[in-house]
Amino acid sequence: MPEVLQAPLVLEFPFTRSLGPVQSAFLTGLRERVVLGVRTRDGRTLVPPVEYDPVTAEEIGELVEVAATGTVTTWAWNHEPRRGQPLDTPFAWVLVRLDGADTALLHVLDVPGPDSVHSGMRVRIRWAGERTGAITDIACFEPYDGAGERQDTGRTGATEAAVHSGEFENMVTGIVAPARLDYTYSPGRAQSAYIGALSERRTVGERCPSCRKVYVPPRGACPTCGVATSEQVEVGPRGTVTTYCIVNIKAKNLDIEVPYVYAHIALDGADLALHGRIAGIPYDRVRMGLRVEPVWKEGARHPDHYRPTGEPDAEYDTYKELL
Amino acid sequence: MTREIAVVAFAQTDHRRTSAELSEVEMLMPVLHEVLDETGLKTADIDFTCSGSSDYLAGRAFSFTLALDGVGAWPPISESHVEMDGAWALYEAWTKLLTGEADTALVYSYGKSSPGSVRDVLTRQLDPYYVAPLWPDAVSLAALQAQALIDGGVTDEPALAAVGARSRSDAGANSHAQLRGSVPQGEYAVRPLRTGDCPPVGDGAAAVILAAGERARSLCARPAWIRGIDHRIEAHGLGVRDLTDSPSARLAAERAGAFERPVDTAELHAPFSSQEVVLRRALRLDDSVRVNPSGGALAANPVMAAGLIRIGEAAAGIHRGESDRALAHATSGPCLQQNLVAVLEGDPR
Ligand SMILES: [Zn+2]
Numbered sequence: 240m241p242e243v244l245q246a247p248l249v250l251e252f253p254f255t256r257s258l259g260p261v262q263s264a265f266l267t268g269l270r271e272r273v274v275l276g277v278r279t280r281d282g283r284t285l286v287p288p289v290e291y292d293p294v295t296a297e298e299i300g301e302l303v304e305v306a307a308t309g310t311v312t313t314w315a316w317n318h319e320p321r322r323g324q325p326l327d328t329p330f331a332w333v334l335v336r337l338d339g340a341d342t343a344l345l346h347v348l349d350v351p352g353p354d355s356v357h358s359g360m361r362v363r364i365r366w367a368g369e370r371t372g373a374i375t376d377i378a379c380f381e382p383y384d385g386a387g388e389r390q391d392t393g394r395t396g397a398t399e400a401a402v403h404s405g406e407f408e409n410m411v412t413g414i415v416a417p418a419r420l421d422y423t424y425s426p427g428r429a430q431s432a433y434i435g436a437l438s439e440r441r442t443v444g445e446r447c448p449s450c451r452k453v454y455v456p457p458r459g460a461c462p463t464c465g466v467a468t469s470e471q472v473e474v475g476p477r478g479t480v481t482t483y484c485i486v487n488i489k490a491k492n493l494d495i496e497v498p499y500v501y502a503h504i505a506l507d508g509a510d511l512a513l514h515g516r517i518a519g520i521p522y523d524r525v526r527m528g529l530r531v532e533p534v535w536k537e538g539a540r541h542p543d544h545y546r547p548t549g550e551p552d553a554e555y556d557t558y559k560e561l562l
Numbered sequence: 563m564t565r566e567i568a569v570v571a572f573a574q575t576d577h578r579r580t581s582a583e584l585s586e587v588e589m590l591m592p593v594l595h596e597v598l599d600e601t602g603l604k605t606a607d608i609d610f611t612c613s614g615s616s617d618y619l620a621g622r623a624f625s626f627t628l629a630l631d632g633v634g635a636w637p638p639i640s641e642s643h644v645e646m647d648g649a650w651a652l653y654e655a656w657t658k659l660l661t662g663e664a665d666t667a668l669v670y671s672y673g674k675s676s677p678g679s680v681r682d683v684l685t686r687q688l689d690p691y692y693v694a695p696l697w698p699d700a701v702s703l704a705a706l707q708a709q710a711l712i713d714g715g716v717t718d719e720p721a722l723a724a725v726g727a728r729s730r731s732d733a734g735a736n737s738h739a740q741l742r743g744s745v746p747q748g749e750y751a752v753r754p755l756r757t758g759d760c761p762p763v764g765d766g767a768a769a770v771i772l773a774a775g776e777r778a779r780s781l782c783a784r785p786a787w788i789r790g791i792d793h794r795i796e797a798h799g800l801g802v803r804d805l806t807d808s809p810s811a812r813l814a815a816e817r818a819g820a821f822e823r824p825v826d827t828a829e830l831h832a833p834f835s836s837q838e839v840v841l842r843r844a845l846r847l848d849d850s851v852r853v854n855p856s857g858g859a860l861a862a863n864p865v866m867a868a869g870l871i872r873i874g875e876a877a878a879g880i881h882r883g884e885s886d887r888a889l890a891h892a893t894s895g896p897c898l899q900q901n902l903v904a905v906l907e908g909d910p911r
Contacts, residue, residue, distance in 0.1 A: 243583045248677070250621050254690060262691055285802065287692045293797035313713060313805065315705030316753035321682065323697035332702050332752070334801050343801030345693055345706075353753055358713045374692050416690050422621040422678040427585025458631055459588040465605050465634025467591055 244431045248424035254416045261290045263412055264302055264405030269376035271407055272366055275302045276340050276400065284400055286340035287374075303400040305339030307364040308383050312336050312343045316353040322419075325379050331356045335380055339400040348380045361385060372411030429459035432471065437541050442533075444509050446470040452510035475506035478545070479553040480529040481561050482512075485522050500525045504545055505561045512561050519546030528552035567659045568778040568785030569906065570771050571600040572874035572881075577740040577766035577862035580676035586615075586625065590672045590767045591632040597668070597769045601781040605634040608771075609664030611641045612655045614648035614671035615866050618683050629672065640664070647671060648768060648870030649831075649892030649902050655772055656791055665777045672767035673866035680763050680865060688896065689798050700833075701760055703896040705752040707805040708836035712754060714806050717839045719754055723747045725835035726758040726860050733857025740764045740862040759835040759860075766864030768871045786877035786888075786906040790818035793892075793902035800897060808844035811891065811901035815845050818903045820889050825905070827852045827879055827888040829872035833859040837898055841891060845903070851889075855879070869893065873904055880908040 258266060261277055265288050268275045277288030278301045285293075292299050315332045317324070324330075325347045333356070334343035349365065350356050363383035370376035426434065429445055433456045436443040445457035445468035452461065453472045461468050483502035489495075500522050503512035517525050519534070530550040533542035573596035581589050598604065611633055615626045626643050635641065644650045648671025655667035675683075681699035688694040711717045726747065733739035740762045748757030771781070778785040794810035794817075796803055815821060828851050832838035838853070838860075847853060854860075856875040859868045869892025879885035887907045894900040 245582060248621050256690060258691070266691070285799075287799070287801075289799065293799065293802050312801070313706050313710040315702055315709055315755075316750070317702055318750065318753070321697060321699060323682075323685075323695075325696055332698060332706055334706060336801070342799065345698060345800055346696065358709070374695050414691065416695055418686060418694075420618070420621060420678055420683055420686070423582075424621065424677060425582040425585075427588050428583055429588065430585065458628060459585055460591055460631040461634070462631040463634060463636040465591070465594065465632055467588070 242431070242435070243425055243428065244434055245423050245425045248422040250420045250422065252418055254418065255413060256416060257413045258411065259290050260405070261288045261300055261302070263410055266372040266374070266414065267407045267411040268405075269374070270370045270372040270411060272307070273403070274305050274307055274337060274364070275403055275405060276305045277301060278303050283341040284339060285342045286337050287344050302403045302405040303339070304403045305337045305400055307337070308385060309335040309337035309340070309362060311348070311356065311358055311360045311362055313358055314348065314356050316356070325375060330379065333362070333380060335362055346377055346380055350382060355382070373414055427459055429457040429468065433457055434540070440535055441473055442475045442506055444472050444474050446472050453508060454511050455506060455509040455513055472508060474508035475533070477530060477532045477548055478504040478506035478509070479558050480517065480525065480527055480531060481505050481558050482527060483517065483525050498522045502545070504531060505558050510561065515542060516544040517546070518544040526552070528555060528558070565660055565662065565774045566778070566787055567656055567772055567774050568782065568787045569873065569877035570773045570778050570782035570785050571597040572768070572770045572878050573597045573600070574738050574768040574867070574871055574874060575766045576738050577764045577864050579740065579762070579764050581674060581765040582676060585628070586620065586672055586674060587629045587632040589674065589765065590629055590670060593767050593769045594632050594668070594670060597771045601771050603666065603771065603781070605639070608666050608668045609640065610655055610658045610667040611639055612643065612651040612667065612669050614644045614646050614651040614870065615673060616645055618686055619673050619675060619678065619680070619865060621678055633668070647866050647868065647892050647894050649873055650793065650894070652770065652772070652870060652873060653791060653793060653902060656788060659772055659774045665774045667772040668769065669772065669870065670767065670769035671867040671870045673864045674765040675763045675865050676765050700896065701755060702752045703800065704760075704834040704836060705755045706800070707840070707897045708754050708759070708834065710805045711836055711839055716806055716843070717836065722754075722759050722835040722839070723756070725838050729854055729857050729860035732855050733861035736856045736861065738862065739857045742857070742861060755834060755836065761833040761859045761863030762861070764862060764864055766862065766867055768867045768874055770870065770874050770877065782881065784881055784883060784908050786880035786908060789905045789907050790820070791902070791904040792817035793900065795900045798899065803897070805897055806840065808840050808898050808901060811841055811898065811903065812844040814901050814903040815889065818905045820903055820905050821846065823887065825851055825887045825889045827855065827876060827885040829856060829858065829876040829888065829890045830854055831859055831869045831872045831892045833863050833868070835860065837893070840898060845889065845891070869902065873906075876904070876906050880906055883908070883911070886911070
């Protein structure tokens with residue numbers, strides 16, 4: 240079996256999300272060092288706030304301010320921080336019930352080791368120096384040696400938390416949540432063999448043992464019969480244009496002048512058309528049935544484009560099944 | 563109208579740390595052939611096909627469409643897909659059979675965790691506003707739940723270690739399992755969970771065939787009848803939930819009829835030892851019930867297939883005559899957020 244190919248695959252996406260009224264108030268509040276919760280009809284205060292009561296599904300929106308201090312309800316010690324996590328030194332994941340809230344917020348706690356954290360411990364928010372209106376405006380929590388849950392000020396008792404309008408200047412109405420995931424992509428046995436052969440300028444398909452069709456590029460299975468394809472068959476190099484389109488829009492980062500022709504090409508011996516660019520002929524003279532052959536560039540792992548062979552056009556009947 | 567619907571065949575791959583030499587469809591196809599061969603059915607005999615998988619594991623959009631090559635989707639078939647564990651695909655297929663529009667269904671699911679880092683990948687299913695930007699991985703979230711159980715006096719670290727040890731010992735009889743026999747409890751992954759409390763990361767696939775009524779009896783000597791199946795979800799906010807309990811699993815079990823009579827076997831999808839503790843309590847499973855004789859997810863946890871495998875293992879026990887009434891459970895999301903429970907029975911002997 241030839242070597243199975245592998246290559247790094249990086250997936251990055253900056254998800255841009257809009258915020259509803261409750262999330263907008265909460266995240267803008269964090270920017271202003273104010274923590275807001277939302278009050279349910281039965282008097283519970285949810286922090287972080289949501290737009291619908293998780294129990295009754297009733298729409299809620301009465302905002303109240305809670306304290307920046309709170310109590311750890313559970314924790315877990317993470318000795319190996321991973322990319323993207325709030326601290327790059329070992330830390331505790333914590334659920335913190337802020338004073339004035341009835342539910343807990345997930346974040347991290349900056350302490351030297353697991354012996355420095357326990358459920359029930361008192362903590363307070365350490366604000367990020369630069370705040371944009373995101374959950375990461377809370378840099379982390381840190382130990383707080385103030386007394387137990389304070390009930391002496393209006394803003395910390397669950398029943399006395401101060402109502403807040405949720406209005407600030409320059410409300411944050413959206414967030415951009417960047418994400419990156421790293422993969423090592425492997426195309427599997429059949430496609431590795433196909434790509435490996437291409438590096439020798441050969442095109443290899445696989446024949447279905449049941450219907451005898453030859454698939455190019457092979458994916459290891461016959462989509463008609465649902466069985467593994469295994470017999471390798473060399474196809475081409477010449478082929479027939481089965482259908483095509485004329486591209487008039489220049490793609491970003493693509494060094495090809497428009498208009499150009501993008502075609503489906505049935506290589507001789509193949510029962511599935513693959514696609515490629517047609518050149519070496521004016522774009523308006525490409526046609527179904529045109530006979531073409533691949534043109535390779537030095538060092539490339541696949542044909543750069545296909546050009547006319549000069550043969551007479553193929554009869555429609557010879558390729559109509561491949562349209 | 564009530565139709566009797568049964569699991570009549572089950573197959574799974576050997577679950578392995580990596581299967582880089584195989585594409586998804588190459589990994590999946592043998593188990594599809596196995597369940598078809600078991601029943602003697604051809605692709606053309608299958609009325610409905612439903613699959614479960616995740617593009618995030620593959621890192622490629624619409625990755626499941628390529629897996630369809632393994633099914634034989636031409637001429638056109640009736641097909642659906644859930645971006646979830648195959649147990650939920652089975653639920654969809656079950657409802658399709660209930661309507662009478664189909665008599666047979668093929669359900670399959672697969673997951674290759676080896677190309678990426680599944681701990682990081684799973685963070686992308688979390689609340690994108692308040693949680694995902696912190697990148698809390700699945701092990702860390704499970705560890706928060708474990709600590710809550712320990713603080714609540716429900717369990718302790720030695721008891722958790724015993725869950726992992728029992729699972730891998732039982733998996734000694736399961737040739738498909740990834741971890742079998744004596745496995746070191748290991749260092750802390752995220753305290754209080756050690757590596758032995760966590761599932762292996764691996765690749766694998768599974769498939770089952772469902773059939774209704776007399777069709778099921780003709781395809782299988784002892785069909786595993788689905789007496790009830792239900793799935794429930796809890797609030798996504800972790801700090802809203804009582805992590806030491808699983809009201810959604812309990813409600814799903816109640817609606818599936820699990821509490822009407824005792825079960826002899828339970829296949830629980832508990833990727834972490836601490837989650838088995840939660841589920842045993844929520845599902846009222848006492849020591850008379852064989853829990854995860856297959857070794858469960860602590861022995862093999864192909865993401866997106868591990869839940870379907872629980873239903874398949876429970877059914878296979880009934881097919882073999884080792885079980886008469888079994889509970890199968892699947893979960894999805896952080897800290898047992900979503901739970902599916904099925905109750906399976908064999909004909910009286
Ligand atoms: Zn075929």
